[in-house]
Amino acid sequence: MTARLSFDLERCHTGGPTIRAALDEDLSPGRVLVLFGPSGSGKTTVMRCLAGLDRPDAGFIRFSGETWFDGAARTHVAPQRRGIGLLFQDHALFPHLSVEANVGYGLDRVPAPERRERVLEMARLLGIEELLPRRPGQLSGGQRQRVALARAIAPRPRLLLLDEPLSALDAPTREELRGELRALLHRIGVPSVVVTHDRIEALALGDRLAVLAEGSVRQVGAVDEVFSAPADVVVARVVGTENVAPVRIVGREGGLVRFEVGRAQLLAVDPGHLTGEAFACIRAEEVMLERAPDAVTSARNQLPGTVVAMSHEGPLVRVTLDCGFRLVALVTRLGAEQVGLTVGQPAVALVKAPAIRLVPRG
Amino acid sequence: MDLQALRLSLLLAAATTAALLVVGLPLAAWLASTRWRFKVLVEAVVALPLVLPPTVLGFYLLVAMGPRSPLGHAWIAAFGKPLAFSFEGLLVASILYGLPFAVQPFAASLSSVDRRLVEASHSLGASPFRTFLRVNLPLAAPGVLAGCILAFAHALGEFGVVLMVGGNIAGETRTLSISIFDSVEQLDYASAGQTALFLLAVSFAVLVVTYSLRRRPVLG
Numbered sequence: 001m002t003a004r005l006s007f008d009l010e011r012c013h014t015g016g017p018t019i020r021a022a023l024d025e026d027l028s029p030g031r032v033l034v035l036f037g038p039s040g041s042g043k044t045t046v047m048r049c050l051a052g053l054d055r056p057d058a059g060f061i062r063f064s065g066e067t068w069f070d071g072a073a074r075t076h077v078a079p080q081r082r083g084i085g086l087l088f089q090d091h092a093l094f095p096h097l098s099v100e101a102n103v104g105y106g107l108d109r110v111p112a113p114e115r116r117e118r119v120l121e122m123a124r125l126l127g128i129e130e131l132l133p134r135r136p137g138q139l140s141g142g143q144r145q146r147v148a149l150a151r152a153i154a155p156r157p158r159l160l161l162l163d164e165p166l167s168a169l170d171a172p173t174r175e176e177l178r179g180e181l182r183a184l185l186h187r188i189g190v191p192s193v194v195v196t197h198d199r200i201e202a203l204a205l206g207d208r209l210a211v212l213a214e215g216s217v218r219q220v221g222a223v224d225e226v227f228s229a230p231a232d233v234v235v236a237r238v239v240g241t242e243n244v245a246p247v248r249i250v251g252r253e254g255g256l257v258r259f260e261v262g263r264a265q266l267l268a269v270d271p272g273h274l275t276g277e278a279f280a281c282i283r284a285e286e287v288m289l290e291r292a293p294d295a296v297t298s299a300r301n302q303l304p305g306t307v308v309a310m311s312h313e314g315p316l317v318r319v320t321l322d323c324g325f326r327l328v329a330l331v332t333r334l335g336a337e338q339v340g341l342t343v344g345q346p347a348v349a350l351v352k353a354p355a356i357r358l359v360p361r362g
Numbered sequence: 363m364d365l366q367a368l369r370l371s372l373l374l375a376a377a378t379t380a381a382l383l384v385v386g387l388p389l390a391a392w393l394a395s396t397r398w399r400f401k402v403l404v405e406a407v408v409a410l411p412l413v414l415p416p417t418v419l420g421f422y423l424l425v426a427m428g429p430r431s432p433l434g435h436a437w438i439a440a441f442g443k444p445l446a447f448s449f450e451g452l453l454v455a456s457i458l459y460g461l462p463f464a465v466q467p468f469a470a471s472l473s474s475v476d477r478r479l480v481e482a483s484h485s486l487g488a489s490p491f492r493t494f495l496r497v498n499l500p501l502a503a504p505g506v507l508a509g510c511i512l513a514f515a516h517a518l519g520e521f522g523v524v525l526m527v528g529g530n531i532a533g534e535t536r537t538l539s540i541s542i543f544d545s546v547e548q549l550d551y552a553s554a555g556q557t558a559l560f561l562l563a564v565s566f567a568v569l570v571v572t573y574s575l576r577r578r579p580v581l582g
């Protein structure tokens with residue numbers, strides 16, 4: 001069965017900006033699409049329209065061959081009939097019901113024994129079995145998050161919508177749940193749309209990324225592609241000046257992780273529980289450039305490559321290197337002149353190990 | 363104390379409260395959720411009995427229930443006796459007069475229920491009606507209970523409208539407050555004092571219970 005999500009919707013708020021967003025993505029084998037944008041970009045509006053909680057003023061929403069909304073034909077499918085699972089930012093658990101009743105809430109048409117079985121299955125999947133008799137008020141933020149997720153996926157939704165799924169959590173819990181959430185989304189294999197303004201969250205959870213800015217979708221693509229090759233200035237400003245490259249962890253030494261990116265092997269500080277695939281993020285400001293490999297430097301990573309592009313940005317120069325992968329460095333104009341950088345010539349990029357941030361994709 | 367009047371007053375108050383629960387809850391739910399521009403008109407109509415002299419409401423009800431009005435005429439045709447000066451007529455008047463005491467607390471507590479919980483329920487496939495029963499109503503329960511208690515206490519002591527619509531027929535329309543009025547007219551201050559003290563105690567107890575319900579934090 002296909003899980004093609006396509007929409008082209010328009011919604012204006014009285015006294016606010018008009019949101020116009022269009023997208024056409026196949027989310028079929030349980031792909032995760034991230035709607036990324038700063039606050040006020042309209043991503044929550046888009047999500048509420050997808051869920052059926054808000055009605056667009058015009059346009060259409062289609063999922064998996066069904067029309068959920070059509071402004072011209074005045075079609076609006078109620079949220080109850082869309083088969084969606086919705087994860088609210090602040091979880092929105094029913095405070096007067098036990099965890100068990102919360103998780104089983106969407107299963108009222110299922111006979112009691114099967115419902116109980118499904119609730120237990122969800123509880124095991126998310127490791128919340130011992131919480132079942134409790135009330136939401138007695139749970140920690142991380143526990144509430146798991147319960148909310150169990151409640152959303154228990155009725156076997158066809159599309160999962162997650163609104164800033166990790167932002168309501170404190171930093172250590174967020175770190176812990178991020179990798180877990182991605183693994184879980186892949187295990188249950190339900191097509192998902194994640195709304196977030198957090199770059200790390202987008203990198204950790206998404207397969208595909210749609211950047212929403214100034215009221216419209218500016219770019220859609222693979223997550224690392226969008227981050228390392230923004231389509232225009234607006235996207236670049238939203239995603240930040242960051243190099244994002246898919247990497248593979250190959251080993252550990254003295255608190256550092258060794259990983260492969262392109263042809264090169266680099267070292268970064270070990271963030272813990274990292275294996276296999278990950279994304280390496282390096283801010284362009286943190287990359288230093290030289291003409292030839294330096295024998296003595298404190299930087300752990302030396303990357304020989306070729307300058308493929310240079311563009312001036314005021315007192316700075318944005319230098320794009322091909323080191324087996326695309327690496328952007330932001331250096332001063334004076335610095336670039338002293339090193340003698342020119343397009344087509346070789347150069348060496350120096351990156352300190354602590355300047356590399358690894359985001360797990362395991 | 364006039365025990366027959368006490369029995370009648372309790373019956374009237376109980377029936378009024380039950381009817382207000384049936385009529386008032388949907389009305390309050392609608393008021394709490396609608397974005398209709400002229401909702402304020404409905405709110406004003408519901409609140410009218412708070413400021414309207416009971417005699418004014420009683421007068422209009424009396425005219426509406428009289429044998430020459432369509433309602434009064436239809437009632438006589440259906441039940442063979444007039445609506446005015448009967449217990450049923452009294453009940454109708456009492457429901458209308460008690461409307462704000464029930465609907466206002468109902469609506470206040472229903473509109474304080476977190477909108478996202480309702481949306482979560484909808485996204486989980488629950489119809490608006492099921493959502494109302496399983497989410498809105500349990501979470502608004504303290505307010506609904508407070509509204510019921512207020513409506514009951516108010517109906518128990520109602521005087522003006524009762525006198526206008528029901529008159530003073532023992533066992534049919536003579537309620538507690540009418541009985542106090544009667545006793546005073548007959549200079550039976552002992553009996554009037556007993557009944558008055560009873561109503562004072564009940565009213566005080568009701569307010570204590572209502573305010574303590576309001577203080578209690580919502581279950582969390």
